[in-house]
Ligand code: SF4
């Protein structure tokens with residue numbers, strides 16, 4: 001981590017950036033996001049197995065954007081987030097300095113986003129093994145069993161929207177689920193309304209999920225909502241041979257039409 005801290009210090013000393021979004025040691029062994037604005041604070045940066053939060057969620061927050069030119073500590077899901085946000089015109093290409101952390105935990109000093117694209121060609125994150133097993137188990141169910149499974153699993157949801165707030169791809173200022181004129185989806189928690197909310201969320205994330213898992217980790221009730229978006233990523237990969245956030249050159253899956261698309265869903 002010395003190389004990460006040295007680079008952070010140098011970026012702040014030279015005033016190349018005004019703030020570095022990274023991971024800091026918290027209390028009781030917890031890790032939290034840190035906003036490093038002086039060279040002396042660079043020592044506080046850490047990276048280890050506890051650093052799972054997708055810090056890319058802060059890149060579209062106005063209070064963070066106001067801090068000036070940003071750098072971000074970026075394990076692979078964060079790198080993918082930066083590329084998706086660039087493609088979706090939420091950040092300008094090469095405007096946020098990316099302090100990469102490779103899959104092997106090594107510091108990667110990227111000069112431009114094209115270098116990130118090259119790295120991700122051979123180093124994309126996979127779903128954790130336990131999630132893969134759960135997805136296989138759920139996928140093997142009959143349609144009726146799967147409906148019952150998700151009905152029961154989503155029933156306790158209190159619609160606190162922590163899963164949405166944790167997701168860097170849910171950056172709309174006003175979410176459709178909180179609109180009540182007209183009201184498309186019940187605002188309050190209800191059995192059917194909970195399913196509508198979660199299925200809509202999964203559809204909005206299709207072809208955009210970075211596989212960070214933060215939505216599931218952030219749920220106070222332990223509801224594994226990340227399995228829905230992980231499954232959508234698998235469906236997109238199987239049908240369109242593409243993964244989200246590997247390049248800023250190609251349009252995202254859901255905004256692309258190709259004459260040879262299978263379109264089996266409308267047959
Ligand atoms: S849907 Fe969940 S796993 Fe996917 S990018 Fe958002 S927070 Fe991460």
Ligand code: SF4
Pocket residue numbers: 156157158159160161162163164218219220221222223225
């Ligand atoms: S974080 Fe959990 S309880 Fe809150 S809205 Fe998401 S699934 Fe529901």
